Amino acid sequence: MKQNRKIVVLMICLGGVHLVSLFAGFFSPYDFAQQDRDFPYLSPSQIHFRDAQGSVRWRPSVCLLVERPGDSGAYDEDKKKCFPVRFFVRGAEYRLLGLFQLDWHLFGVSPPAKIFLVGTDGYGRDVFSRLLYGSQVSLFSGLMATVLSLAVGALLGMVAGYYGGWIDAVVMRCTELFLALPWLYLLFALRAFLPLHISPILAFLLLIAVIGVVGWARPGRLIRGVVLSGKENQYVLAARLFGGSDVYLMRRHLLPQTYGILLTQAALLIPQYILAEVTLSFLGLGVGEPAPSWGNMLAALQQYSVLVSYWWMWAPGVVLIPVFLSYGLLASAMQARAAGMTREE
Amino acid sequence: MFPASQPLLEVQGLCKTYTQGRWWQRQFQVNALENVNLILKVGGTLALVGESGSGKTTLAMCLVGLEEPDSGDIRFQGMSLLDPRRKERAAVHAEMQLIFQASAGALSPRMSAAEIIEEPLRIRGLCGRKERGERVLEAMEQVGLPTSWKNRRPHQMSGGQRQRLAIARALALRPKLLLLDEALTGLDLSIQGQITNLLLDLQTRHGLSYLYISHNLELVAHIADEIAVIHQGRIVEQANPYELFSHPRHPRSQALIASVTASRSALAAHGGT
Amino acid sequence: MRYLGHRLVQSLFLLLGVSVLSFIFVDLAPGSFFDEMRLNPQISSETVAKLRKQYGMDQPLPVRYMRWLKSTLKGELGFSFAYDAPVAPLLRSRARNTLLLTGSATLLGWLIALPLGILSAEKRKGWVDRTGTITTSVMLATPDLLLALGLLLFAARTRWLPVGGMSALDSGGQGVWQQTRSTAVHLVGPVVVLVLGSLPILMRHTRAAMIEALDSPYVRAARAHGVRRWRILFRHALPAAINPLVTLFGLSLGSLLSASLLIEVVMSWPGLGPLLLEAILARDLYVVIGAVMFASLFLVCGTLLGDLLLFVADPRIRTDELV
Numbered sequence: 029m030k031q032n033r034k035i036v037v038l039m040i041c042l043g044g045v046h047l048v049s050l051f052a053g054f055f056s057p058y059d060f061a062q063q064d065r066d067f068p069y070l071s072p073s074q075i076h077f078r079d080a081q082g083s084v085r086w087r088p089s090v091c092l093l094v095e096r097p098g099d100s101g102a103y104d105e106d107k108k109k110c111f112p113v114r115f116f117v118r119g120a121e122y123r124l125l126g127l128f129q130l131d132w133h134l135f136g137v138s139p140p141a142k143i144f145l146v147g148t149d150g151y152g153r154d155v156f157s158r159l160l161y162g163s164q165v166s167l168f169s170g171l172m173a174t175v176l177s178l179a180v181g182a183l184l185g186m187v188a189g190y191y192g193g194w195i196d197a198v199v200m201r202c203t204e205l206f207l208a209l210p211w212l213y214l215l216f217a218l219r220a221f222l223p224l225h226i227s228p229i230l231a232f233l234l235l236i237a238v239i240g241v242v243g244w245a246r247p248g249r250l251i252r253g254v255v256l257s258g259k260e261n262q263y264v265l266a267a268r269l270f271g272g273s274d275v276y277l278m279r280r281h282l283l284p285q286t287y288g289i290l291l292t293q294a295a296l297l298i299p300q301y302i303l304a305e306v307t308l309s310f311l312g313l314g315v316g317e318p319a320p321s322w323g324n325m326l327a328a329l330q331q332y333s334v335l336v337s338y339w340w341m342w343a344p345g346v347v348l349i350p351v352f353l354s355y356g357l358l359a360s361a362m363q364a365r366a367a368g369m370t371r372e373e
Numbered sequence: 374m375f376p377a378s379q380p381l382l383e384v385q386g387l388c389k390t391y392t393q394g395r396w397w398q399r400q401f402q403v404n405a406l407e408n409v410n411l412i413l414k415v416g417g418t419l420a421l422v423g424e425s426g427s428g429k430t431t432l433a434m435c436l437v438g439l440e441e442p443d444s445g446d447i448r449f450q451g452m453s454l455l456d457p458r459r460k461e462r463a464a465v466h467a468e469m470q471l472i473f474q475a476s477a478g479a480l481s482p483r484m485s486a487a488e489i490i491e492e493p494l495r496i497r498g499l500c501g502r503k504e505r506g507e508r509v510l511e512a513m514e515q516v517g518l519p520t521s522w523k524n525r526r527p528h529q530m531s532g533g534q535r536q537r538l539a540i541a542r543a544l545a546l547r548p549k550l551l552l553l554d555e556a557l558t559g560l561d562l563s564i565q566g567q568i569t570n571l572l573l574d575l576q577t578r579h580g581l582s583y584l585y586i587s588h589n590l591e592l593v594a595h596i597a598d599e600i601a602v603i604h605q606g607r608i609v610e611q612a613n614p615y616e617l618f619s620h621p622r623h624p625r626s627q628a629l630i631a632s633v634t635a636s637r638s639a640l641a642a643h644g645g646t
Numbered sequence: 647m648r649y650l651g652h653r654l655v656q657s658l659f660l661l662l663g664v665s666v667l668s669f670i671f672v673d674l675a676p677g678s679f680f681d682e683m684r685l686n687p688q689i690s691s692e693t694v695a696k697l698r699k700q701y702g703m704d705q706p707l708p709v710r711y712m713r714w715l716k717s718t719l720k721g722e723l724g725f726s727f728a729y730d731a732p733v734a735p736l737l738r739s740r741a742r743n744t745l746l747l748t749g750s751a752t753l754l755g756w757l758i759a760l761p762l763g764i765l766s767a768e769k770r771k772g773w774v775d776r777t778g779t780i781t782t783s784v785m786l787a788t789p790d791l792l793l794a795l796g797l798l799l800f801a802a803r804t805r806w807l808p809v810g811g812m813s814a815l816d817s818g819g820q821g822v823w824q825q826t827r828s829t830a831v832h833l834v835g836p837v838v839v840l841v842l843g844s845l846p847i848l849m850r851h852t853r854a855a856m857i858e859a860l861d862s863p864y865v866r867a868a869r870a871h872g873v874r875r876w877r878i879l880f881r882h883a884l885p886a887a888i889n890p891l892v893t894l895f896g897l898s899l900g901s902l903l904s905a906s907l908l909i910e911v912v913m914s915w916p917g918l919g920p921l922l923l924e925a926i927l928a929r930d931l932y933v934v935i936g937a938v939m940f941a942s943l944f945l946v947c948g949t950l951l952g953d954l955l956l957f958v959a960d961p962r963i964r965t966d967e968l969v
Contacts, residue, residue, distance in 0.1 A: 204656070205663045208949075210904035210941045213922070217938045220926040261478035263489075269437055269471055270493035270546070271463050284483055303789055307908055310791065311923060329795050330912070332809075336802050345792045352787035 031365040038358040045351065046171075049163040053122030056157035057136040057143055061318045062120065064142065064152035067093070069338050070103065072147045076110065088113045090143050111141035147340035149328060159343055162320035165228075165309075167351070169236050170302030174294050176240025177301075181247030181293075182286060186278055188248075189255030199248070206245035214242050215304060219313050228319030235314055239304050247293045251286050258285040288366055295359035299352045306348070322348065379451060381550060381582050382413040382436075387445035389431055405431040406442065407606040413550070416576070418583040420597035422590050422629060428606040429586045433554050436584070438466050449550070467497065470543040474555040475536045480527040486513070486538055487523035493545045512541040515578075516571060533564035537571065544575070554586045569596055590629045591637075594618070602626045650957060657950045664942045665718065668935045669711050693725070718939070724932030728924060733936045736921070741903060741940065743812060744910065744917030748902045750833060751840035756898070759845055763852025764879060767860060778853075782846040790843040794912040797835050807835050811914045836913045840906060844898075851894050855887035862886060888959050896952010900945040 048055055075088045089112045091105040117136040124130050137143045145156040188199035206214075218238045226234065255278075258264070264281045272280070308314035309323025316324060322344035329335045329342065387409040390402050405428050413419045423429050434440040436447060438454065447454040449465055473479050480489055490512050491505045500508065510520050516537040527535050536556065543551060553572075557565045573596060575581060585593050593600060594614050601611040602625055609623040621627045717723075723733040766775040801807040812832050859865060860883050868882050903918060910919030918937055925933035 201659075201663070204660060205667070208660045208942060208946050209664060209667075209938070210901060210945050212907050213904050213938050213941045216907075216922060216926060217934055220929075220931070220934045224927070224929075261481075262473045262476065263479060263481040265439070266471070266473070266479070266542070267492060267496065268439070269466070270496045271467065272496045276496060281481060299787075303791075306789070307791065311908075311911065313926065326791065326795075332802065335795065335799055342792075342795075345789070345795065348789055348792070349784070349787050352789070353783065356783060356787055 031361045031368065034361040035358060035365065038354055038361065042351075042354050042358070045163075045354075046167060049160065049167050050125065052157075052160035052164055053124055053130065054132060055134050056154070056160045057119060057133055057145075058154040058157045059120045059122065060153065060158045060161040060320050062153060062157075064148065067103070067142070067144075067148055067152045068150050069334075069341075070144055070148040070152070071338075072340055073142070073144045074105065075113070090137050090141050092141050109141075111137045113137055113143060146343050147338070149325070149341065150334075155325075155340060155343060158320040158325060159322075159347065162322045162325055162344060163347075165232060165315050165319065165321040166302055166305055166323065169232060169239070169305040169315075170298045170300075173236045173239040173243070173301040173304075174297045176236060177243040177297060178247050178290055178293060180241065180244040181249075182251050182283075182290065184244065185248040185251030186255050186282060186286070189252040190259055190274065190278055190282065192256075196252070199252070203245040203249050206242070211242065212304075212307075215239065215308070216313070218242065219308065224313075225316070228315050228317075231315045232319075235305055235308060239301050243297065243301070247290070247297070250289050250293065254286050254289055255282050258282050288362075292359060292362040292366060295355055295362055299355040302348070302351070379415075380412045381415045381417075381450060382411070382584070383446075383448040384409055384411040384432075384436075385446045385448070386410060387432070387435060387442050387447065389435065389440065389442045404606045406435070409445070409603075409606070409608055411601060411608065411611075413582055413584060414598075415549075416580050416582055417598045418576070418585060418596055420585045420587065420593035420600045421603055422587055422593060422600060423603035423625075424588055427603045429588075429603055430554065431606075432603070433471065433552055433584075433586055436552060437469060437471050438462060467493075467546045468548045469550045469552060470546065470548040471552045471554060472536075472539050472543050472556045474558050475532050475539070475560060479539060480535060482526060482528055485524045485526060486518070486530075489527070489538060490542045490545055493542065497546070499546075508545060509541075512544055515544065515575065516541045531564075532560050533567060536560065536564075536568055540568075540571070540575070544579075547579075548581075550582045550584065552584045552586070555588070556585075557592055558587065558589065565592070572596065591633045594633075602629065650954065653950060653953050657946050660946050661943060664939060664946075665715060666711070668939055669714055723936040723939075726925070726930050726933045728928040728930045728933070733932050736933070737918070737936050737940055740916065740918045740921045743915065744903055744906060744919070746829075747833065747836055747910070747915055747917060748840065748906050751837045751844070751906070752898050752902065754837060755841045755844045755848055756895070758841070759848035759852055763849045764856050764884070766849065767853045767856030768879065770857070775853075778849065782849055785842060785846040786850075790839060790908055791912065793839045793842050794836075794909050797839050798913065801835055808832050812916050832915075836906070836909050836915050839909050839913070843909075844905070848894070851890060852887075855890045856883060859883040859886035885959075889956065892956045892959055893952050896949050896955065898948075899951055900948020902948065903944040904941045 070093075073090050075090060077086075077088055078084055089110045091107055092109040092111070093103040094106050095103055113135055114137065115135050117133050118131050119133045119136050121129060121131045135143070142154075144154050146159060147155050149155055149158070184199050184202075188196040215238060222234060222238075259277075259282060261281075264277055267277055267281060305314055305321065306323035306326070309316075309321040310327050312324075312327070314323055315321040325341075325344040329345075334341055387406050388404075389406040390404050392402055409428075409432060411419065411421075421429050421432065431440065435442045436454075442455070449469065452461070452465060454462060454465060484492070487506075487509045490509045494500055494505050494508065509523060513520050513523065518534065518537050518541065522530075527538065530538065539556075557568060560568065572583065576583065583596070585597060587593050590600070597614060599611060599613055600617050602609050602617075602623060604623075604625040610617070610621065610626045617626060618630060621630055721734050723737065725731075726733050726736055729736055762774070762778060766772075766778045769775060797807075798809055801809045808831060812829060865878060865882050865886070868878055873882070906915075906917060907919035907922065909915070910917040911923055914920070918941070922934060922937045924930070925937070
């Protein structure tokens with residue numbers, strides 16, 4: 029089916045993006061906190077494919093920058109001093125997945141040259157490296173918050189749908205309550221009641237917890253609906269007659285019925301949650317310095333000069349568009365597939 | 374040893390009422406079952422016939438333990454099923470299995486035939502993996518399904534084959550009593566015949582007893598030793614097929630028989646059987 | 647009628663629930679709230695004492711909740727430290743600004759989305775539909791944040807629009823007409839961003855609802871009878887599609903206070919958004935609670951209004967009642 033192919037392709041693309049994100053240390057030439065106070069707000073490095081004599085070389089090279097005399101803040105290339113871009117270089121140490129200590133990088137240049145693929149920010153930090161490290165925060169906080177929301181929603185929804193009665197009534201009233209509160213406001217309010225200045229790691233975990241918990245209501249209701257009708261199936265009844273316990277029935281027979289909804293909800297929620305993290309970090313309520321997040325990197329654009337003059341600082345925002353587009357197409361494809369399947373029944 | 378002279382299943386004075394209506398509305402009572410008495414002997418087949426809403430499904434639910442009757446008793450092999458001790462009840466209920474009408478939801482679409490048949494064994498933790506596999510193949514042979522099909526899904530089978538699968542599953546726990554709730558309804562006539570023969574065959578081989586529930590008198594007339602007619606929660610007549618057909622006493626039974634003969638003569642008029 | 651009564655009661659319970667949640671938050675906030683107030687030199691000790699008495703800080707929880715609920719119902723929502731003023735009037739004036747913004751944006755959004763959605767549904771696979779679907783997908787994938795920043799850049803570069811704010815800095819002493827004009831000009835940027843943000847969703851829903859209505863056997867019969875195009879669209883298909891649209895409209899109404907949070911902050915529009923943010927950063931908790939409650943109130947009322955409109959618009963719900 030055409031939808032299946034779309035879904036597979038999109039999932040591979042997104043999987044690739046997340047994989048690159050996990051290996052941010054490898055793909056980025058510099059550490060995210062490495063500052064170079066001499067070169068703030070540098071535009072992206074020019075990559076040359078010709079050497080000093082003008083002939084074409086397959087290996088790209090970057091030239092050293094010197095300050096323009098009399099015009100501090102402006103830089104020119106010293107074409108006589110060019111350094112080749114080498115691949116698989118050893119550079120700054122980093123931890124892969126927090127476990128392994130490595131120092132291999134995909135590409136780099138020998139000092140004193142620097143390669144800034146997307147320029148530098150106000151502290152002279154490489155935006156490209158920060159983009160990659162920042163993706164870990166933004167992409168994975170969205171992902172993990174979604175897992176949390178779906179877990180809580182599935183648990184409560186299943187229990188409510190299965191047992192019915194007062195449990196169901198209580199859970200439904202709770203979902204109505206949560207759905208009655210404007211989501212972003214609730215998020216902000218919750219954040220407000222927690223300490224403002226916390227370490228980036230704690231902020232990361234806190235964000236996941238807050239975003240995830242606030243959003244359990246909608247998936248919870250959907251799961252409850254599936255379970256309500258699903259438990260009427262005779263094979264569930266039969267399993268009960270064989271002596272299956274409630275937990276067994278829920279795990280073996282009802283949970284598989286929810287997989288479709290869970291996946292579709294995931295595709296819908298992940299981009300929303302990524303955006304929530306970006307928004308909160310942008311406003312200073314999320315992950316803070318020096319840890320990069322696409323949100324707090326975008327915060328620099330609130331300064332007029334940055335907004336108008338330094339176009340590469342828009343990178344963290346622009347990068348969001350293809351990510352959201354992929355998730356959006358994935359969600360549509362999943363919904364279309366589900367609709368097609370119910371039509372066949 | 375269980376004496377063959379004692380009835381396998383005895384239902385005495387079973388009553389069940391449902392109340393309809395929310396807590397702030399006036400409530401009405403529905404008498405689903407009223408003073409129902411039934412006896413099923415070992416190796417026999419009892420048919421319970423009635424129109425929809427007559428209470429036959431409620432009775433089936435009470436028998437397997439999904440519903441609690443308000444009063445009365447159900448005795449299986451002499452032991453009361455309404456005994457509050459859960460473990461004993463569970464063990465007893467294993468001896469009674471239920472087969473439903475072949476519908477889309479009767480078998481899990483996500484499980485293979487082998488998984489469906491071994492599910493009861495898995496739940497009860499009765500045998501190891503190897504023995505489970507052997508029992509599955511044995512069951513499939515008994516119901517006439519090719520063992521090569523053990524990885525097939527229900528939707529890849531026909532209605533009759535699915536019903537055989539359901540029977541195989543029901544036999545997994547080696548029950549003594551099979552409750553068949555409209556198990557032949559909805560199948561083609563020829564398939565009905567095949568399944569009926571299978572059931573009779575299994576009955577002789579394993580000494581099974583059947584309680585067959587249906588709305589169709591003709592279906593059960595061939596296989597039942599006794600027919601009980603149920604109407605509005607009451608057993609209005611109980612007799613063997615010959616007696617029932619020749620001298621029906623209750624108007625309900627007469628109506629049911631009339632519809633059978635009507636369809637029979639309609640078929641004969643069209644020159645078929 | 648019974649349905650409406652049920653919904654009304656449900657909404658009241660919801661609001662009560664929201665108030666309980668909010669109150670628990672206020673109560674659970676780390677560190678005694680009033681201790682912080684006492685440390686703050688800006689607040690006089692008399693104010694602290696008065697507030698303590700008013701909120702019955704020495705009483706058990708349920709009593710405190712009842713007192714808080716009573717003051718809230720009277721319209722007193724607490725005291726803001728950052729602004730050194732009671733919360734309610736502050737919220738009201740900011741809410742007015744927000745409503746001006748979101749009201750215009752919602753109106754404009756629906757005015758554009760409805761015809762485009764209808765056209766898109768009618769001529770499926772036509773050029774309007776195809777370009778519409780692609781643009782919608784891309785616009786949906788573009789965060790409002792980027793749109794807002796983009797508009798600010800546009801304003802800065804072209805100078806056609808003011809770069810944020812609600813009125814020119816020197817508009818204080820001018821006449822009403824000048825002020826209105828200034829406000830209107832400042833309104834353009836944020837409204838454009840809000841409309842661009844909400845348009846894709848509205849269009850998609852309109853299109854989906856219209857497609858379902860146009861595919862229904864009842865419309866097909868009308869077409870087979872030779873009823874003309876416009877009549878079919880407006881007298882047959884649109885009323886059938888109204889159901890999901892009215893519910894969506896209720897949601898639009900409900901989110902009038904909350905939808906523009908981020909955009910107000912980025913574009914310096916003095917509405918509830920920036921107030922909430924400042925309050926969070928300044929730990930001005932009563933403002934936060936007040937703003938959340940106010941926004942929730944709107945959302946609950948909005949959905950209630952949506953259900954009401956649905957009741958009026960859809961005869962089927964009314965007849966279900968009679969059964």
